[in-house]
Amino acid sequence: MNKGFFLLFVICHLALSPSLLRAQQKKFLPFYRFTFGEGVSLPSKGDFFASQDIGSQIGSVVKPLDRLQIFGLYDLTYEGPGLMRSEGRLFTERAMRHSFMLEPSVEAPFVGTVRLKGFGIKENRRSGTNEIWGKGLYDYQATGFSFGIDKEFFGFRFSPAWRFTKMIFPNYTDLLREFQSGGLNAELAGGLMNQNVQAISLGISRKPFRAGASLSAQKYKKEKVVSSGGTYLNENQKDETTEFTADFDARLWRISLVPNGAYRMKRSNQNYLRFAYFGDTNPTFIAKNYDYNEMSLGARLYLHVTKTKALFGSMSLNDRIYPNRAPRNTDGVYALGEKQKTTWGAWGGGLQWKVSDYSTWNLAYNMVYSKSNMKYERFIPYNYTGHLVGLYLTVAP
DSSP states (O other): OOHHHHHHHHHHHHHTSTTTOSOOOOEEEEEEEEEEEEEEEEESSSOOEEEEEEEEEEEEEEEEETTEEEEEEEEEEEEEEOSSOSSSSSOOOEEEEEEEEEEEEEEETTTEEEEEEEEEEEEEEEOSTTOOTTOOTTOEEEEEEEEEEEEEETTEEEEEEEEEEEEEOTTOOOHHHHHHHOGGGGGGGTTTTOEEEEEEEEEEEETTEEEEEEEEEEEEEEEEEEOTTSOEEEEEEEEEEEEEEEEEOEEETTEEEEEEEEEEEEEEOOOEEEOSSTTOSSOEEETTTTOEEEEEEEEEEEEEOSSSEEEEEEEEEEEEEETTOOOBOTTSOBOTTSOEEEEEEEEEEEEEEEOSSSEEEEEEEEEEEEEESOOOOSSSOOSEEEEEEEEEEEEOO
C-alpha cells in the first residue's frame, strides 16, 4: 500500500474511532494574508534597479470534530521588477509561484498531534531576455507529502517529521549535450535536473527557545557524475544537506530581541571540470566541487514606541567555505592550496506602523555586502556592497 494513503488511513481511523464520535459543532475559520513590497536597490556593481514582491495567501481551517482539524491554503507569489516597464534596456529576473497545501491533523491519545500534509507547487521563472515566459530554463513543478508529530514532554514540544518531494524541471536541458548528440539523441539531455528529495527533521521548543535539526537528500534521476577524464560515470548525482538551527524570543518592557543562528553542511558526489577556453585539452578538475560548510547568525530588534508604532533593526551574517574548491584570481586561474570563502550579510532598520487592526506598513533600509577571495567575477559578482530602500504593506487578521 502507498505510504501516503496508509498514513491518511491511520489518521482517519484515529479521528473516527468510537471514543471520538460524539455530538460536536462544526467550526470554520477563514484565513488570508496579503503582502506587497516595493524597493529600490543601489549596488556598487551594475546599475540600480527596482524590485517588487507580491504575496497572496488564502485558506481556511475546518474543525469537524474536536480532535480533527483540516487546514487548506493557496499561495500566489510574484517576485520581479517594479517602478519600471516589464521590458527595456535593463532586465531583471522575475518569478511567479503557485502553491497549494492541505493538512489534516488529529490529536491522538498518548501520541500527540499527528499531521499529514500534501502539497503542490508550480513556479515559472524568466532569468534572461531570450527566454519565453512559461518556457524558462528553471521552471519547475513539485509535489509531495509529509508526516509529522507534535508531542509535549516535560514542558518541551518535540516535532519529528518526514517529507518527500518530487521535483520536475520540464524545460531544463544541457545545450552542450544536445549539440554533441544531435538528432533524436538530443532528447537524452532532457530531465537532468529532475530529482526526488527526502528530508527528516526534529524540532524542539520551550518558550522562549527553539531549536531544530534536519537532513535532506536530493537524488537526481539522470544527472551523472563527471570524471577527471571528462566522461560521465555510471553514477547519478546525489546531494545531502545537514542543518542545525536555534533562536529565542526575549522581551523586556517595550523591547523584543530575536537572535538566531544556523550551521549547514552540504555534501555532493558531483565533480567539476573547468575549461579555460573552447578546445582546452587540459581542463582543471575539482573533486566534490559543490561541498561547503556554512554558518549564519542574525538578529531582529524591536522598540515599541507606542501601541501602533515601533522602531526595528536587523542584521545577518553568513560565512561559507568550500573545503575542496580553490578560489580564482581575476584571470580565472585557481590559487591551489587555498579554500574558496565568501562572507555576506545585511544591516538595516526602519519604522513599523500599524495603521489598523489588520494592516501594517514597514519602511526599511538595508546595507548589503559580500566579500570573497573569489576574484573571477565575469558572470557572478562575489565582492560588492549595496543599499536597499523599501516600503512594505502586510494585511492579515
